[in-house]
Amino acid sequence: MAELPSAADYFAQAAHNEQVLDALLKMLVPQQPGYADWALVVAFYAGLHYAGGALLKDHNERPVRHATHRDPATGGLIRGRADLVSFHYGKDAAVAYHALYDLGTQARYQPLYRTFVDSRDTLNTLNLHRFNLETLKTHCHP
Numbered sequence: 001m002a003e004l005p006s007a008a009d010y011f012a013q014a015a016h017n018e019q020v021l022d023a024l025l026k027m028l029v030p031q032q033p034g035y036a037d038w039a040l041v042v043a044f045y046a047g048l049h050y051a052g053g054a055l056l057k058d059h060n061e062r063p064v065r066h067a068t069h070r071d072p073a074t075g076g077l078i079r080g081r082a083d084l085v086s087f088h089y090g091k092d093a094a095v096a097y098h099a100l101y102d103l104g105t106q107a108r109y110q111p112l113y114r115t116f117v118d119s120r121d122t123l124n125t126l127n128l129h130r131f132n133l134e135t136l137k138t139h140c141h142p
Contacts, residue, residue, distance in 0.1 A: 004062070010053030011141060017046035018133065025126060035118055036122050037107040043129050044104025047136045049096055051085050054140035059088055066101060085140070093139035096132040 005013075024039045055061040064080040071078050079087070082101065086094035103125070 007057035010056060011015065013083040013138075014046050014049035014053060014141070017042050018137075021133070022045060025130065026046060029122075032054045034123060036126060039043070039091055040103045040107040040129055043133050044100045047082070047100040047133050050133075050137050050140045051081055051089075051093075051097060053079070055084055055088065055102045059084070061088075084135075089139040093136055096139075099132045100129065100136065 006136050021039060021042045024035065024042060029039055032117045042138060052063075055063065061079075061084055063079065063084055065078075066082050067080040068083045069074070069078055069080060082094065085097045
């Protein structure tokens with residue numbers, strides 16, 4: 001059975017994803033705006049790993065889902081990553097995480113979201129998304 005990732009593993013993956021995001025924003029998206037949706041996805045995964053690493057390192061929590069849900073075996077609530085980020089790291093981190101999650105999900109699963117890449121607001125949205133990642137990172141991995 002594979003060993004579970006450590007907090008350091010999560011932080012390393014987050015940093016890698018952040019480097020990919022910065023390369024997309026600097027080199028690829030300005031030349032090929034059709035890949036802007038992938039910048040949103042990469043930013044979300046960087047945030048997910050920063051949050052996952054922090055929750056494991058600071059609170060020994062390893063959430064398996066984004067949202068709080070019921071354990072089918074016991075009926076008890078299992079707190080999701082979004083609620084744990086809010087509880088442990090505060091409102092600013094929670095708002096940033098939700099924004100990263102929401103836009104990343106839209107970019108992955110909503111076919112009509114592809115029209116985003118043709119919008120004149122694309123660069124503004126990507127810059128705001130990058131800011132949300134930095135906000136989450138500041139709270140979860142200072």
